[in-house]
Amino acid sequence: LVKPFMYEELKKSIESILPNTKELEEEISEEREDSFHGIIGRSEPMQKLFRLIDKTKNNLATVLITGESGTGKELVARAIHYNSKVASAPFVPVNCGAIPEQLLESELFGHVKGAFTGAINTRAGFFQAANGGTLFLDEITNTTLGIQAKLLRVIQEREVTMLGDTKSQKVNLRLISASNTNIDDLISEDRFREDLFYRLNVISIHIPPLRDRKEDISLLVHFFNEKLSRENKKSPLKITKPILKLLEDYSWPGNVR
Secondary structure (H helix, E strand, O other): OOOOOHHHHHHHHHHHHHHHHHHHHHHHHHHOOEEEOOOOOOOHHHHHHHHHHHHHOOOOEEEEEEOOOOOHHHHHHHEEEEEEOOOOOEEEEEEEEOOHHHHHHHHHHOOOOOOOOOOOOOEHHHHHOOOEEEEEEEEEHHHHHHHHHHHHHHHHHHHEEEEEOOEEEEEOOOOEEEEOOOHHHHHHHHOOOOOHHHOOOOEEOOOOHHHOOHHHHHHHHHHHHHHHHHHOOOOOOOOOOHHHHHHHHHHOOOOOO
């Protein structure tokens, strides 16, 4: 038992400890990760991005990632997938801008033998390949209105019809798409379907340009300095403060890439 005359002294001792405990809690709450699944950034915009990825990881709703070229949209898509409960399932990235327009439909949905000239075998598409996992459609705005209509149907019906076939196949996957252009402008110019945009944009993730998170530049400089030094089996470069200042003041139009 605590004697009455000792109570006040004990209370004062406990109170003297509490401020330090509070400071420690504040320090812990302010701790930040310098990287998250290969994405580097300690700035507040990147910390918000990391938290959003973590909240999104197990949500199977469609995700639209926007940001300038070189900001790391595919890295974010991979982080969502490989941090999720379906991490062991396929992650299938597709650059819609790199596939010729006349081949994209076949590559996405697949085709049966004889569907068109040169279709000598039945071949599954990217949707079937990503079944159970994640399909990442980069540069989604490079698709034609015809393909957009088919994408809309796949999202709504959760099924794919191969070119030249009459039967549909059920698919169960998470669809993540990305764009470095302003989709609202394309919608107003009748170059992108508004209904598809709303279907793709259930969860919206925007990646800030490098010029808006300059405090991350030094982290990136040191990361690539160490990485390239190891790859080339050389000592890391010595980067002085004036050089680092020049790098931080640059606008980086190509962003991290």
